[in-house]
Amino acid sequence: MKLQFLGTGVGILQPDKVQSGFVVEPNYGRPLLFDCGAGILQRFFESDYDPLDIEAIVLSHLHLDHVSDVLALLKSRWLCDKPECRIIGPEGTQDWLDKMFDVYPYLQRGFDITVTEMNPDIELDLGWNCKLSCAPGIHSVPSLGYRLEEGDSAFVYSADTEPCDSIMELTKEADVLIHECSFPLNFEVTNHTTPDMLASYLDKIGADRLYLTHLYPHMQGHEEETLEFLLKDFEGDVEIATDLLKIEI
Numbered sequence: 001m002k003l004q005f006l007g008t009g010v011g012i013l014q015p016d017k018v019q020s021g022f023v024v025e026p027n028y029g030r031p032l033l034f035d036c037g038a039g040i041l042q043r044f045f046e047s048d049y050d051p052l053d054i055e056a057i058v059l060s061h062l063h064l065d066h067v068s069d070v071l072a073l074l075k076s077r078w079l080c081d082k083p084e085c086r087i088i089g090p091e092g093t094q095d096w097l098d099k100m101f102d103v104y105p106y107l108q109r110g111f112d113i114t115v116t117e118m119n120p121d122i123e124l125d126l127g128w129n130c131k132l133s134c135a136p137g138i139h140s141v142p143s144l145g146y147r148l149e150e151g152d153s154a155f156v157y158s159a160d161t162e163p164c165d166s167i168m169e170l171t172k173e174a175d176v177l178i179h180e181c182s183f184p185l186n187f188e189v190t191n192h193t194t195p196d197m198l199a200s201y202l203d204k205i206g207a208d209r210l211y212l213t214h215l216y217p218h219m220q221g222h223e224e225e226t227l228e229f230l231l232k233d234f235e236g237d238v239e240i241a242t243d244l245l246k247i248e249i
């Protein structure tokens with residue numbers, strides 16, 4: 001699989017990062033977009049992907065920095081004669097979408113959208129030998145971490161969360177973990193992750209490549225110290241993701 005980060009930022013705007021989202025292209029399937037915060041739509045033009053080719057949008061949770069561009073993406077596809085889209089998200093996704101369409105009823109008539117609400121009991125067969133499963137994170141609203149498997153390859157995306165057992169269990173025998181790291185060392189926070197919070201879970205990570213994303217401006221200038229701190233106890237690779245970074249899984 002190929003993965004390209006489109007946005008590695010958060011709700012606070014930053015010059016070099018748009019909000020959250022990345023594209024995954026399975027070897028034998030069509031690209032999937034994970035999260036779609038503000039700025040993601042425009043980032044497509046700098047990426048390897050065309051928003052019209054996206055097969056499904058997978059939403060971790062419904063905070064604005066993860067969903068702001070969803071409606072704009074759907075409208076843009078509709079204007080290009082691509083009214084159909086699959087949206088996969090947590091419980092409440094259908095209701096959220098219905099409420100958005102209540103505000104813009106003319107859009108509802110034009111779209112052909114299938115919504116699948118995920119929970120940890122579901123292993124979703126996407127076709128093309130790809131399976132999607134999820135686990136709940138610890139966040140201020142219900143938030144799902146996802147695992148996507150294609151054959152023997154797998155990656156896990158923590159989404160917004162404190163480090164927790166449920167997400168780490170998803171990483172069993174995975175290749176890559178994309179984990180949020182919102183704030184720097186010793187920052188007092190709940191519902192998000194700092195390097196010291198993540199450190200106590202490093203031995204539970206089943207993947208040997210760790211990418212940190214969802215970076216608040218507070219993380220700026222703390223990149224090296226974060227990597228040094230985590231590499232003391234993590235035997236694999238750790239990298240801080242940047243917008244448009246491409247990785248192979």
Ligand SMILES: [Zn+2]
Nearest residue numbers: 010063065160
């Ligand atoms: Zn967020």
Ligand SMILES: [Zn+2]
Nearest residue numbers: 061063139160
């Ligand atoms: Zn959030």
